Amino acid sequence: MSEKDNDFLKAEYNRRQTLKGIAAGATTVIAASLMNSAMAGTSKQTSDSLEKTPNDNTYDTIIIGGGMAGATAARELGTRGKRCLVLEARNRTGGRTFTTEVFGERADVGGQWIHWIQPHVWAEMQRYGLELLETPGANPTAYGVVVNGKLEPFDPAKAFELLNSGMQVFSKEVIDLFPRPYDPYFSDAFLKTDNLSIAERLKQIKVSDETRAILESYFTTAVNGPIEQAGYLDQIHWYARAGNDMDRLLRACTQYKIKTGTSSLIDLLLRDSRAEVKLNTPVQRVEQSSRGVKVTAEDGASYFAKACIVALPMNCWNDIEWLPALAPGKIAASKERHVGSGFELKVKVKGNKGSYQGMAPSGYPINLVYTDYISDHHTKFVGMGYSVPGFDVNDDDNVREAFTRLLPGAEIMESFAYDWNSDPYSKGTWCDYKPGMWSKYGLDMRKDEGRLVFAGSDVANGWRGFIDGAIETGLRASRVVLKQLG
Structure with a gap:
């Protein structure tokens, strides 16, 4: 070059x-x-x-x-x-993968997380001898989720238990719609649920307020857009790809990337x-x-x-x-157009904040923050959100207000954002x-x-x-x- x-x-x-x-x-x-x-x-x-x-x-x-x-x-x-x-x-x-300079170091701000249950990318990792880098926030030691407008602390194991049980209720009647996830049209039985949105399905099920908040926060992050516009069927397909195993699905989505x-x-x-x-x-x-x-x-x-x-x-x-x-x-x-319509945010916070994950449901400008890197002097976080009216991801005050809702008291040193929805050659993030x-x-x-x-x-x-x-x-x-x- x-x-x-x-x-x-x-x-x-x-x-x-x-x-x-x-x-x-x-x-x-x-x-x-x-x-x-x-x-x-x-x-x-x-x-x-x-x-x-x-x-x-x-x-x-x-x-x-x-x-x-x-x-x-x-x-x-x-x-x-x-x-x-x-x-x-x-x-x-x-394309929608993008490695650039963030806070003086090379970092990914587009598609990045991979896993060995994804056969094609894993074959390329082996072909070229590429190494994995683990994201600390995928295994949080502290967790918070917005429930009824208020950030509530949860034991991470308890939060996962609520998410896992909630997903089982969410997918109960359609758990077998994709017997061959890589051949989704093997049977057209799945089409019977195609007109249902995630929001509509959440209204049909009976779960606790805490479980509903965790489910809604997870789905909003997964589709990177409003769940009122996101298809229920797509998330059932996600679940099937991971063998209907929520722990495996989360790890495939958030834990490992190319070093x-x-x-x-x-x-x-x-x-x-x-x-x-x-x-x-x-x-x-x-x-x-x-x-x-x-x-x-x-x-x-x-x-x-x-x-x-x-x-x-x-x-x-x-x-x-x-x-x-x-x-x-x-x-x-x-x-x-598909649902994915958001941004990726990188935030550098003063001090060692440990391995943390915070989530907020649909309507909040930032739906997920979790630890990307830890040092004695600062902690780097990844943030995900979508285009909410009145929120500018490149405005420091907007970012500070939205970020501290999920990590109160955080002192932001720097932030970096890439708005994929405004990129004329993608017009959105990943497809849902x-x-x-x-x-x-x-x-x-x-x-x-x-x-x-x-x-x-x-x-x-x-x-x-x-x-x-x-x-x-x-x-x-x-x-x-x-x-x-x-």
Whole structure:
């Protein structure tokens, strides 16, 4: 990396960075949906420009999106001798995983937690010899949760007991809906509960106020948004992926991360891919015909390939012009967007606060704080929350007020926030479906369209919303493309 690049990254990683910084030099992607045009793969709606002889910008595969799914697909294709081009809208790779400088040290502020029960990411950890780093707050020695508007202290073991028993009541009638969690459409019986939200389900069950508060706080953090908009079915799928074991699920979500940061895995995948990577290159239009795919960037440059892997968040599909148009379910899902709509907060607090975890239910700007690092002089915390009206995660006073609700008396030394909901190339955090999305859009969202193959954690069958889900879809997309390329 050049000295100029280093200077640029240091400026970008300032704790008060805005999304304009992330997308420097790039204008908003043009959005156009052609709902009344033919489905992808038909011959009626082709581009004349595709019938011309392509220029030197010709590849076996173009991959739109340089996140974990796109990098995995590039590695798989590149190691099999295919020439790949990765087009990334941001000035960095990684997508919704992001390793940057926080409080003078490298830290992850996007997707980061992994576990050995997640098979695809664990295989990559073994392949590259990467080490784990444990998050202290996953095993708290002190715990607090907001119950009826007041922070109440709990013994951590008691709090888990309430959460575990509450989850059993929450999922009682539907515990067997996903007998094969990595093959969710094995049976369509699960669709009978698809229109129910988490909030509606919580109203149906009888539990104590303390259990309800813990459940609501957990679910609000899990979906990273309002539980009134979050599908009940998605959380049942989460539970099934962990073998209907709450302890295992919590550990998979919060305990371990890659010691050298998620960027180290991205770098290794792209290194082995030998792909050409173009940063600051938002895509404006994708056209396909019987000859191949033409991808036009926002700067006007065009690239040609025999196949194309679309590894973008579902919230961003509708920001690109597709010729022919995408399946109606994809367009509708992208317009509706998933639930995840929050931020990740890093807070450095004076003194040794030990291993602590505090939670608050829906409606609070910060729903979870827990210890990330402990020293004799200070403690670093991770915070999670979503876009609540009137709260600015980059305002020191707002952060101090919200954070001390969950850790009273804390003296904040520094804070850093990344608002994923305002990032134009993600428009949200991890994916959690809204009520009805499985039924209305699920199959369309996972459908390949002619020479377009879709990847990304949002369409994973297994750990959707996780790094493992992104890798799962990158592997699948590469297999499909290899068959297309013959």
